[in-house]
Amino acid sequence: MTAPTRRRDRLPRPRPPAFSGRLHDARTATAVGRWLGGAFAVCFVTGLISHYLQHPPSWAADRLPVRPVWGYALSQGLHVGAGIAALVLLLVKLWAVYPRLFVWPPVRSVRHGLERLSVALLVAAAVFELFSGLLNIAEWYPWPFSFVPVHFAVAWVAIGSVLLHVAVKAPEIRAHWSRTSTGTLELPAQDGPDRRSLMLGLGAAVGAVTLTTAGQSFTPLAALDLLAPRHPGYGPQGLPVNRTAAAAGVDARTLGDWRLEVRGPVPYRLTRAQLLALPQTSARLPIACVEGWSVDAHWGGVRVRDLLERAGAPPGAAVRVTSLEAGGAYRVMEMGGEYARDPLTLLALTLNGQPLSPDHGFPARIIAPNRPGVLQTKWVALLEVL
Known part of the structure; x- marks a missing residue:
């Protein structure tokens, strides 16, 4: 085989592209x-x-x-x-x-x-x-x-x-x-x-x-706010929602004769009317979600620490909160003692002076300071002293 033939059979070496832009430096x-x-x-x-x-x-x-x-x-x-x-x-x-x-x-x-x-x-x-x-x-x-x-x-x-x-x-x-x-x-x-x-x-x-x-x-x-997926003023009762009641599988049949169950040394159950009859606390707190949006709102309800004390919880006890929703990664949530005993941590019953809408957690939800929205559990059914 001749030398020229060998050169023709050899694969050409690829050359890198050339760039002439002056700012590629x-x-x-x-x-x-x-x-x-x-x-x-x-x-x-x-x-x-x-x-x-x-x-x-x-x-x-x-x-x-x-x-x-x-x-x-x-x-x-x-x-x-x-x-x-x-x-x-x-x-x-x-x-x-x-x-x-x-x-x-x-x-x-x-x-x-x-x-x-x-x-x-x-x-x-x-x-x-x-x-x-x-x-x-x-x-x-x-x-x-x-x-x-x-x-x-x-x-x-x-x-x-x-x-x-x-x-x-x-x-x-x-x-x-x-x-x-x-x-x-x-x-x-x-x-x-x-x-x-x-x-x-x-x-x-x-x-x-x-x-x-x-x-x-x-x-x-x-x-x-033109490009963000959420606007702070849009949604039920003037607040956005990520997970609706329908998406969570919470409806009139699910609520039925709803009672809040509190488990501890002295367990008890309360209707929404009984919760409203307890001493009420109001607080202006933001609901802030991991997607980046947040809105301040006026919340009203019962302090979680009052509910835990009534159940005989020891000082500084943590609490496990369970939602009525059928599934989801945050259906069950735990709060440490710092949150549970804070006077601004509420089992909220009202939002901006009105009863919670279904999409905002009716009949009751958690609202606490400095806390991700996914942990502000909606449709609360059970509090457990830990």
Whole structure:
């Protein structure tokens, strides 16, 4: 076989694509990356707060803070707001760095290999966290796994990959912050206006999505709440609902001759009329959901601690609450002693001066300060002293 024949049979080596854009560079990527890193840090910290308020470890169940009453509303509003802003930042960050995904050879050194690994983990984890979180806000779950534990686990992968990425990119980051940066990071002067225009446009885009979604939790911006899936003023009795009575399987037949059952050293049962005859307490508290929306409302009812004391509960006892709903991950909920004995934790019977509507938990529901909405159990049937 002749030499020319061997050359024709040999497969051609693929050439990486060439990119001519002037802003696909380390300085632009670093400028966008510091914004994205800040958004990820807010998401991670507030995500930890949300997770441990919903699923506290046993040693912390009786030590969760009940003040400030608006703490969870603020934390989860920041979590969702920063996550939505991070979607815009992530898309621009990927646009700035995607030519580097095609470098050849793929791995040139140990440090370069670590950089590539950190990028792969970071991109995969970030895309999963932000887009699965966005679908959770819309309450659409097109996957077979449980959202909460998987989202929580991947958050640790994401933050770990961020730290690894920052470590291996430290020289470039340090050069970006230096006033006298040199080497490959130094760009022609004419690129400066382009980069400023990009960053101004990015800031405007982040500001726009924030202004048009933050109103679901920050009510002064409610008039601009155009993109969020919930509006703070829409719903039965002026409050949104995520799970209706129909969806929970609660109807007139289910309620029947409803009685609240309280189990403890001295068990007893009460009708709604008997509950209304007990000393009533009113409180203005937010209902704040993991989807990011929150609304303050006036609630009226009986203090949970009064009901537990009547059942002979010892001081500081926790309580298990069971709903009438047929199923659901939060049908049974436990409150630690800090919540159970707080004077603002109510078995609510009224909302804004009116009896609870079926969708808001008639005949009775839990409302407590600084607590996720999924744990503000509706259609309460049973309280158990623990």
